Amino acid sequence: MTPRPFRVKRTYAETDDTFTLELEPERPEEGFAFAAGQFNMLYAYGVGEVPISISGDPLKPLPLIHTTRSVGLVTEALRRLKKGDLIGVRGPFGTSWPVIPARGSDVVIVAGGIGLAPLRPALYHVLRNREDYGQIALLYGTRTPSDMLFTKELEQWRGRFDMDVGITVDRATGSWRGNVGVVTRLISRAPFDPHNTVAMVCGPEIMMRYTVMELTKRGVPESRVFVSMERNMKCGIGLCGHCQFGPSFICKDGPVYPHDVLTPWLRRWEI
Amino acid sequence: MLEALQHNGWTIIGPKVQDGVIVLDEIQSVDDFPIGYSDRQGPARYRLTRRANKAVFGYNVGPQSPKAVLHAARKVIWRGKKNDLKSQETAEPLPHIAFVGIRPCELKAILIQDDVLLRGPYGDAFYAARRKNLFFIVVNCGQAGGTCFCASTNSGPKADSGFDLSATELMGNDDHRFLMQAGSRRGEELLASLPARPVTEEDLKESGALFAHAVETMGRTLDTHGLKELLYQQLENPRWQEVAERCLGCGNCTSVCPTCFCSTVEDWTSLDGSEARRERRWDSCFSVDFSYIHGGSIRQTGMSRYRQWMTHKLAAWQDQFGTLGCVGCGRCITWCPVGIDITEEAAAIRSSAQQKEALDGND
Ligand SMILES: Cc1cc2nc3c(=O)[nH]c(=O)nc-3n(C[C@H](O)[C@H](O)[C@H](O)COP(=O)(O)OP(=O)(O)OC[C@H]3O[C@@H](n4cnc5c(N)ncnc54)[C@H](O)[C@@H]3O)c2cc1C
Ligand code: SF4
Ligand code: SF4
Ligand code: FES
Numbered sequence: 001m002t003p004r005p006f007r008v009k010r011t012y013a014e015t016d017d018t019f020t021l022e023l024e025p026e027r028p029e030e031g032f033a034f035a036a037g038q039f040n041m042l043y044a045y046g047v048g049e050v051p052i053s054i055s056g057d058p059l060k061p062l063p064l065i066h067t068t069r070s071v072g073l074v075t076e077a078l079r080r081l082k083k084g085d086l087i088g089v090r091g092p093f094g095t096s097w098p099v100i101p102a103r104g105s106d107v108v109i110v111a112g113g114i115g116l117a118p119l120r121p122a123l124y125h126v127l128r129n130r131e132d133y134g135q136i137a138l139l140y141g142t143r144t145p146s147d148m149l150f151t152k153e154l155e156q157w158r159g160r161f162d163m164d165v166g167i168t169v170d171r172a173t174g175s176w177r178g179n180v181g182v183v184t185r186l187i188s189r190a191p192f193d194p195h196n197t198v199a200m201v202c203g204p205e206i207m208m209r210y211t212v213m214e215l216t217k218r219g220v221p222e223s224r225v226f227v228s229m230e231r232n233m234k235c236g237i238g239l240c241g242h243c244q245f246g247p248s249f250i251c252k253d254g255p256v257y258p259h260d261v262l263t264p265w266l267r268r269w270e271i
Numbered sequence: 272m273l274e275a276l277q278h279n280g281w282t283i284i285g286p287k288v289q290d291g292v293i294v295l296d297e298i299q300s301v302d303d304f305p306i307g308y309s310d311r312q313g314p315a316r317y318r319l320t321r322r323a324n325k326a327v328f329g330y331n332v333g334p335q336s337p338k339a340v341l342h343a344a345r346k347v348i349w350r351g352k353k354n355d356l357k358s359q360e361t362a363e364p365l366p367h368i369a370f371v372g373i374r375p376c377e378l379k380a381i382l383i384q385d386d387v388l389l390r391g392p393y394g395d396a397f398y399a400a401r402r403k404n405l406f407f408i409v410v411n412c413g414q415a416g417g418t419c420f421c422a423s424t425n426s427g428p429k430a431d432s433g434f435d436l437s438a439t440e441l442m443g444n445d446d447h448r449f450l451m452q453a454g455s456r457r458g459e460e461l462l463a464s465l466p467a468r469p470v471t472e473e474d475l476k477e478s479g480a481l482f483a484h485a486v487e488t489m490g491r492t493l494d495t496h497g498l499k500e501l502l503y504q505q506l507e508n509p510r511w512q513e514v515a516e517r518c519l520g521c522g523n524c525t526s527v528c529p530t531c532f533c534s535t536v537e538d539w540t541s542l543d544g545s546e547a548r549r550e551r552r553w554d555s556c557f558s559v560d561f562s563y564i565h566g567g568s569i570r571q572t573g574m575s576r577y578r579q580w581m582t583h584k585l586a587a588w589q590d591q592f593g594t595l596g597c598v599g600c601g602r603c604i605t606w607c608p609v610g611i612d613i614t615e616e617a618a619a620i621r622s623s624a625q626q627k628e629a630l631d632g633n634d
Pocket of ligand 4: 233235236243249
């Protein structure tokens with residue numbers, strides 16, 4: 001329950017409102033290991049603590065990498081941190097993307113907006129162990145071209161012959177000549193075998209809902225579609241009750257779930 | 272007995288009259304107990320009364336439960352300086368506390384909170400520290416209150432386990448005495464040091480009759496049969512809306528409830544910003560902020576918040592921790608300002624589900 005002190009090694013903007021922090025532990029001897037999809041509770045001194053997924057490479061866990069969109073009090077305080085500032089870290093917590101069970105299957109990764117950050121560790125893993133997987137597709141949608149995260153890496157991934165990258169924006173601006181429309185529209189054209197695919201999805205809840213619909217329409221069973229859920233979290237460790245979603249605690253039973261487990265609850269309002 | 276405990280360094284906490292209600296507080300001597308008191312409870316109604324005899328434990332539960340001591344309403348969980356972020360707050364154990372005169376339902380509630388706060392992948396260090404060094408002398412109930420339903424939730428009127436000593440107050444044949452049972456080695460030792468005579472047939476008969484009387488006169492009942500499945504299937508029952516129209520959303524029910532464990536954290540800094548602390552306090556799923564995420568709260572309507580509360584206590588808790596999240600103490604009924612009754616609401620949902628089924632069956 002006590003945060004570990006980390007120091008900001010580097011901080012840089014990804015977009016107007018989204019930034020990445022690289023953090024080094026004050027006590028490196030304690031080490032740090034995480035699985036793709038897990039999150040940390042980040043404590044901005046005197047302001048508060050929020051759940052943020054780890055967006056770095058599980059094989060190179062340090063420096064610890066977090067990509068965050070500034071939307072309110074705590075995330076804005078995180079954005080203002082400077083190189084050398086201290087920050088409290090508790091974690092890693094929660095379940096992870098099924099990169100091991102997905103071996104031998106095609107992998108489809110569908111991300112909306114900031115949702116690419118929690119998925120990047122999974123992408124690092126499958127690309128590093130490329131021969132373990134069938135086809136790999138990344139489908140990514142943002143509101144506008146300037147909201148796109150990790151643009152340099154996206155370019156590299158697009159250049160690879162062993163994966164498919166589909167990118168779309170809700171609204172084209174500037175010199176955008178790519179797809180326009182919601183990310184779910186890319187699913188019907190993506191190359192994967194629905195009967196042997198594992199899908200990993202992260203984005204706004206409404207986007208995930210339509211993505212799952214499209215995937216099931218193509219024949220991917222809901223038990224092989226994984227989503228990452230978001231709820232208010234105060235403790236991250238199953239004690240404060242805030243993250244309850246029906247019978248489960250998202251902080252410890254999630255955030256990553258096979259979708260079939262959630263279906264009965266997602267159909268109801270305000271659970 | 273109290274002296275023996277005190278002599279061994281235990282601080283005694285038990286029921287005491289304060290401002291017209293029975294609270295839990297430090298007990299110095301037997302006279303501190305609400306001797307000769309009783310209470311009358313109903314939906315949104317609580318009144319202390321006098322009884323004809325000198326019973327020491329002739330009443331039921333007040334608004335407070337041991338939760339107030341073990342899972343404190345406010346607790347600093349972190350305190351540190353800006354320049355090193357080292358925590359200066361440690362989980363100090365409390366002094367040795369003997370709870371004397373808590374009820375079977377309250378003991379059961381502590382065991383339920385243990386499941387939540389100690390048995391998960393990460394225990395609550397502060398609760399664990401306070402949970403150490405406790406001694407429980409539970410007093411079984413020979414009478415039930417107007418809002419009690421522990422017989423339905425299997426948590427009373429007689430405690431089965433979890434105590435060091437249990438006591439049943441007997442007054443038959445003008446002989447005021449306590450039927451004691453040890454539940455631990457420490458309990459046995461304490462019992463051995465007290466003036467006692469062996470239990471007689473007569474004592475057992477009298478206590479048996481008291482428990483039967485308590486069960487019979489229990490003010491409420493809750494049908495727990497298939498309750499989880501029922502509530503999961505009835506998430507859209509119109510009754511939720513109906514009760515939400517009466518509910519004030521005040522959160523009294525969750526704060527008096529001995530099993531509700533939810534908390535939130537508040538951040539504070541010193542004026543110059545060099546020091547900060549994080550304070551955990553009880554929270555309630557009845558507040559709109561409870562489910563806030565960027566863009567708005569998930570549970571916007573009173574209907575969804577009442578539904579969260581009741582389905583958590585009576586259904587989801589079973590999936591999460593293997594028990595009901597309710598021990599039938601009746602506090603939420605007594606202390607609800609508008610007298611909303613969890614047993615009545617559960618029964619209403621059950622009967623409307625049955626009616627609907629019957630109608631659908633007739634089609
Ligand atoms: C498992 C998980 C992983 C996440 N990963 C990321 C990530 O990698 N990058 C990123 O930018 N965001 C992520 N989020 C969302 C992020 O936690 C919220 O944007 C953040 O809590 C907002 O806090 P705030 O104080 O800036 O906002 P405010 O609007 O001021 O919020 C006030 C308080 O409400 C709570 N809260 C508000 N929004 C959320 C939310 N969406 N989820 C949980 N609690 C919330 C927090 O306690 C917050 O302090 C994640 C959320 C969860 C649950
Ligand atoms: S829900 Fe009500 S009756 Fe049940 S334990 Fe809580 S306060 Fe007591
Ligand atoms: S009923 Fe509400 S306040 Fe009580 S434990 Fe459940 S979610 Fe928390
Ligand atoms: S965040 Fe506290 S219980 Fe899940």
